[in-house]
Amino acid sequence: MSLDEIKIGGMGASRRRVEDNRFIRGKGKYVDDVVLPGMLHMEILRSTVAHARIKSIDTSAAWEVPGVRLVLTGEMMAARNLAWMPTLSYDTQAVLATDKVRFQGQEVAAVIADDPYVAKDACAKIVVEYEQLPAIVNPTQAQDPSMPIIRDDKENQPTNKIFEWEIGDKERTDQAFADADVVSTIDLHYPRSHPSPMENCGSIADYDRATGKLTVYMTSQAPHIVRAAVAMVAEIPEHQIRIISPDLGGGFGNKVPIYPGYVISILASILTERPVKWIEDNTGNLISTGFGRDVYLQGQVAMRKDGKILGMRMHTISDHGAFYADAQPTKFKIGLMHSTFACYDIPAAHLTSVGYYTNKAPGGVAYRCSFRVTEAMFFQERMIHAAANDLGMDQAEFRRINLVKDDMFPYRTAFGFLTDSGQYDKCMQVGMEAIGYDTFKQEQEEARKRGKLLGLGISTMTEPLGAGNSREYDIIGIKMFDSAELRIHMTGKAILRTGAKTQGQGHETTWAQIVAHELGIPADDIVVEEGDTDTAPFGMGTYASRSTPVAGAAVAMVARKIRAKARKIAAHLLEVSEEDIEWELGRFYVRGNQERGVTIQDCALAAYSNIPDGMEPGLENNAYYDPPNLTWPFAAYFCKVEVDAETGVWDVLKFVAVDDCGVRINPMIVEGQVMGGLTEAYAMANMQYITFDEEGNCIGSNYMDYLLPTAWETPGFELHEVVTPCPHHPIGAKGIGECATVAGPAAFVNAVMNAIEHTGVRNVDMPLMPNRVFEALQTGKDVSGMPPVKVG
Amino acid sequence: MYPPKFAYEAPKSIGEAIALLEAGGGEAKILAGGQSLIPMVKLRFASPEMLVDINGIPGLDYMTIDPDGTLRIGALVRHEDLEQSTTLAATHPTLAAAASLVADPIIRTRGTFVGSLCHADPQGDWSATMIALGGRIVVQGPKGKREIDLRNFVVGPFTNALAYNEIAIEAVIPPAKGTPRGSYLKLERRVGDFATASVAVALDMNGATVGRAGCALAGVGGRTIDANDAISVLVGKTLTPENIEAAADAVAAAADPRTDHRGSSDYKRHIVKTFVTRILTNIAHSEQKAA
Numbered sequence A: 001m002s003l004d005e006i007k008i009g010g011m012g013a014s015r016r017r018v019e020d021n022r023f024i025r026g027k028g029k030y031v032d033d034v035v036l037p038g039m040l041h042m043e044i045l046r047s048t049v050a051h052a053r054i055k056s057i058d059t060s061a062a063w064e065v066p067g068v069r070l071v072l073t074g075e076m077m078a079a080r081n082l083a084w085m086p087t088l089s090y091d092t093q094a095v096l097a098t099d100k101v102r103f104q105g106q107e108v109a110a111v112i113a114d115d116p117y118v119a120k121d122a123c124a125k126i127v128v129e130y131e132q133l134p135a136i137v138n139p140t141q142a143q144d145p146s147m148p149i150i151r152d153d154k155e156n157q158p159t160n161k162i163f164e165w166e167i168g169d170k171e172r173t174d175q176a177f178a179d180a181d182v183v184s185t186i187d188l189h190y191p192r193s194h195p196s197p198m199e200n201c202g203s204i205a206d207y208d209r210a211t212g213k214l215t216v217y218m219t220s221q222a223p224h225i226v227r228a229a230v231a232m233v234a235e236i237p238e239h240q241i242r243i244i245s246p247d248l249g250g251g252f253g254n255k256v257p258i259y260p261g262y263v264i265s266i267l268a269s270i271l272t273e274r275p276v277k278w279i280e281d282n283t284g285n286l287i288s289t290g291f292g293r294d295v296y297l298q299g300q301v302a303m304r305k306d307g308k309i310l311g312m313r314m315h316t317i318s319d320h321g322a323f324y325a326d327a328q329p330t331k332f333k334i335g336l337m338h339s340t341f342a343c344y345d346i347p348a349a350h351l352t353s354v355g356y357y358t359n360k361a362p363g364g365v366a367y368r369c370s371f372r373v374t375e376a377m378f379f380q381e382r383m384i385h386a387a388a389n390d391l392g393m394d395q396a397e398f399r400r401i402n403l404v405k406d407d408m409f410p411y412r413t414a415f416g417f418l419t420d421s422g423q424y425d426k427c428m429q430v431g432m433e434a435i436g437y438d439t440f441k442q443e444q445e446e447a448r449k450r451g452k453l454l455g456l457g458i459s460t461m462t463e464p465l466g467a468g469n470s471r472e473y474d475i476i477g478i479k480m481f482d483s484a485e486l487r488i489h490m491t492g493k494a495i496l497r498t499g500a501k502t503q504g505q506g507h508e509t510t511w512a513q514i515v516a517h518e519l520g521i522p523a524d525d526i527v528v529e530e531g532d533t534d535t536a537p538f539g540m541g542t543y544a545s546r547s548t549p550v551a552g553a554a555v556a557m558v559a560r561k562i563r564a565k566a567r568k569i570a571a572h573l574l575e576v577s578e579e580d581i582e583w584e585l586g587r588f589y590v591r592g593n594q595e596r597g598v599t600i601q602d603c604a605l606a607a608y609s610n611i612p613d614g615m616e617p618g619l620e621n622n623a624y625y626d627p628p629n630l631t632w633p634f635a636a637y638f639c640k641v642e643v644d645a646e647t648g649v650w651d652v653l654k655f656v657a658v659d660d661c662g663v664r665i666n667p668m669i670v671e672g673q674v675m676g677g678l679t680e681a682y683a684m685a686n687m688q689y690i691t692f693d694e695e696g697n698c699i700g701s702n703y704m705d706y707l708l709p710t711a712w713e714t715p716g717f718e719l720h721e722v723v724t725p726c727p728h729h730p731i732g733a734k735g736i737g738e739c740a741t742v743a744g745p746a747a748f749v750n751a752v753m754n755a756i757e758h759t760g761v762r763n764v765d766m767p768l769m770p771n772r773v774f775e776a777l778q779t780g781k782d783v784s785g786m787p788p789v790k791v792g
Numbered sequence B: 001m002y003p004p005k006f007a008y009e010a011p012k013s014i015g016e017a018i019a020l021l022e023a024g025g026g027e028a029k030i031l032a033g034g035q036s037l038i039p040m041v042k043l044r045f046a047s048p049e050m051l052v053d054i055n056g057i058p059g060l061d062y063m064t065i066d067p068d069g070t071l072r073i074g075a076l077v078r079h080e081d082l083e084q085s086t087t088l089a090a091t092h093p094t095l096a097a098a099a100s101l102v103a104d105p106i107i108r109t110r111g112t113f114v115g116s117l118c119h120a121d122p123q124g125d126w127s128a129t130m131i132a133l134g135g136r137i138v139v140q141g142p143k144g145k146r147e148i149d150l151r152n153f154v155v156g157p158f159t160n161a162l163a164y165n166e167i168a169i170e171a172v173i174p175p176a177k178g179t180p181r182g183s184y185l186k187l188e189r190r191v192g193d194f195a196t197a198s199v200a201v202a203l204d205m206n207g208a209t210v211g212r213a214g215c216a217l218a219g220v221g222g223r224t225i226d227a228n229d230a231i232s233v234l235v236g237k238t239l240t241p242e243n244i245e246a247a248a249d250a251v252a253a254a255a256d257p258r259t260d261h262r263g264s265s266d267y268k269r270h271i272v273k274t275f276v277t278r279i280l281t282n283i284a285h286s287e288q289k290a291a
Ligand SMILES: Cc1cc2nc3c(=O)[nH]c(=O)nc-3n(C[C@H](O)[C@H](O)[C@H](O)COP(=O)(O)OP(=O)(O)OC[C@H]3O[C@@H](n4cnc5c(N)ncnc54)[C@H](O)[C@@H]3O)c2cc1C
Pocket: B029, B030, B031, B032, B033, B034, B035, B036, B037, B038, B039, B075, B101, B102, B103, B104, B107, B110, B111, B112, B113, B114, B115, B116, B117, B118, B119, B121, B123, B124, B125, B126, B162, B166, B167, B168, B169, B192, B193, B194, B195
């Protein structure tokens, strides 16, 4: 009599995404769709130069434009102690520039007017006089003593260095290198990329002087963090702050930070006593909001002749822009870079990192990854690729020798992470068979005889998701747990709220499936709500693939609390003791007499109409989940390309992705996540380019220069699955939101390199644009992507 | 993206449109497909006081071939109309090859062939094909019509030879003197991207011998590069590998590319040479097959 779990939309059901119903009809409700009575509109004037002292700002002509209500400058913000705000990495960031502008696109002034056209017209009338300074566009220039200090606003900042950080065992690593037969060395750059969500950032601040309440509609992946930050910065009591993050048109990490525009709109609403709407344009988003990556690597691998890796070293040099605003667990200065090589059994490892200020937009956000994990795994797989070549060993064989074996779990990595499960070799086998690995070398040779350049690249990795347990992980002191609150109505329908915030991941669909799995209530009977801090329980939001590992676990746990209470009610209804009650999906029955039972819906009704003596009425609860460990999905990607030697253009002939993300709640959504992530990986590897010229002008600040791939050029992806449940997650899930963006780029790059490295070239920096590939083919030399870009 | 204030007019005849341009005194702009003008206005790179929308003027959406083989393309023919033509590949292979490479499928439904010529973008695809084909443009002003050779129409980056009160009403492509052969190759980073470098070649073949040879380049200079003189080394010759190489070298020398984030000037010049070689080699192969 047990319910069919797939039919009720439970675990494993490829249930259609319920949110799509409104999205595909254009009925989503985004920040820009919200219209409040009396609302004003704000436009930001941005710096045209990258580094300059502000000599004067003349706003008088802007005030004259009919319909202008307020013109704000840094000076006026400073009078209210709001010219600067704290970042998520314990630095400060200018809200509106006062002394200097430090990157092109920085916020200099804001106009608040009756409509956005007027605000834009008035912005054009503000006159800013700049005294230009030399612009720093890479970490080498940042270290040059003849270059200016970017952060001369800070005390104790005599250089452009932000931090130095190290982890691992230096001595053991040095020893491993001393013992090595072969040492492989490679220098890389993971270029700046931008998450570029379809919807830009924006806010509507509505301060009500009568009630003292501040309501802000905001494009935020983490509304509760914003509430806490606003309470601290704006000195408005937390209970008087309501952050509402409505439907989000994508986030990808871009909507984690707190941006000047949000803060300015809040002050503007306080000053005008009117709701103030700010909607960023595309260039504003690309030029000023959280970018990803921009890290340089010096990497080394120490090996024995037989292929065994003895140790690895990494030195990273990161470019953080003008303000250190990385969104990351506070303890770590360069995110989880030290998760690198976690899938390989390596006895000794050492990582040193140094970060610099430059005259570029701040950010360092985790663009679809768990805090610099994308860089960590890209560097790892490029180092592995070079190491196998240096050893003269087959790429797959080299990996299989060094991958952690199934019987080694739980495995403590050289940097101290504990990976707990996986079947790495099995994933390799599945992928190798699907791509036709065994016959490839012959195919490649034959093709070369016909003048065709084929290449095959592999990328394997396990990444740390679901930050994280409260011992290790906090952001500005707030522990990184998450929550869920579940209310079962008397007719057996339910509402679930969590502290996460969906932005395309499909929480409204999958969370209901977890409840369906735990309680047997059909998923269609459960509504999921997130993003309103007045109603949702506290949570740290959605990024770093943490929703399923943390909030998803809280959903399972709260459902189990509900089931425990329902069991008591069932015992009461069935007039037996609780010990004699058995559970099957959606129903309690008397042990030994399966016919005699009550459904979860019967229990729900009884919770409001027929409760046992002494029991609190109602059927609702909440759960906070502090994960015991991170979760560790595994990916093995195989890519086959053909390079046109005459132009440097390359095409993907076949791409095989094998993912083990543990138990799959909704396989269709998992596949969607992998496809989307691989598309972004392809874009980064192939075409996406934000660079800067010598004066610090940003090249790639619009979508004609910064390219998003279309269905036309995006290759097809062949997906495979292996399932190793997570041993500590309540439903065995590991997270899948970011595996493909993290593991993908190296697969493409390794494939192209494999096609052209007979010329002697070891590395071409991403994006592998045709001109770079062609140059490598012609010269046999590495091609670096470090800005400034050459023009002329 | 909020444009400055502008007036909007939608005339019903060419005469009315010209009167509006006159009244606008240089501050009025024709709005055709809007695929270049609207982004410029929204980005405030352009701030015309008036937009004169010609989409409501009847009779401008024709694509016809005169009995002598002259092709005429009216001002409201969309990129898509050329792409979907079933006869163009045989009569004008250069245009047919370019049609599916202009912008992306969405923009092609709206953008116009003639508007693209008027826009005079150095990276624009149609201007290159037109110069290779020896095309002209018919413009009409208060004093009547005149015809301008496309080589004289594109006078600089985003600058054409129109007077403020003139409208381009039709593009004219002269008939081929022989069998029309040709193609268009474009290096783009993605669908909808402008050319990093592109090459239009149009040959009129008399048997295996080249009669007329035309060539123009986009993306490799401050304006569309007229490489007709360069490729004229082929006239009266056959498409041997040696002749092809000489032509490709001559065309590459005519290119004037800049080094930028899409590649060095040398690289772009190399692409021009490669594309010219590929197009000519393909034509040589198909001539051989035909023979
Ligand atoms: C994302 C994107 C990608 C693109 N990619 C490409 C590409 O790869 N290759 C390419 O060639 N183009 C590309 N374009 C441009 C596109 O082809 C335009 O359609 C074309 O350049 C202009 O044609 P239109 O009809 O849209 O002209 P409009 O935008 O309406 O007008 C453009 C200019 O020409 C003037 N004008 C237009 N028609 C007339 C006329 N009849 N008489 C006098 N003046 C006139 C207007 O006043 C204006 O100054 C792209 C555009 C976009 C938005």
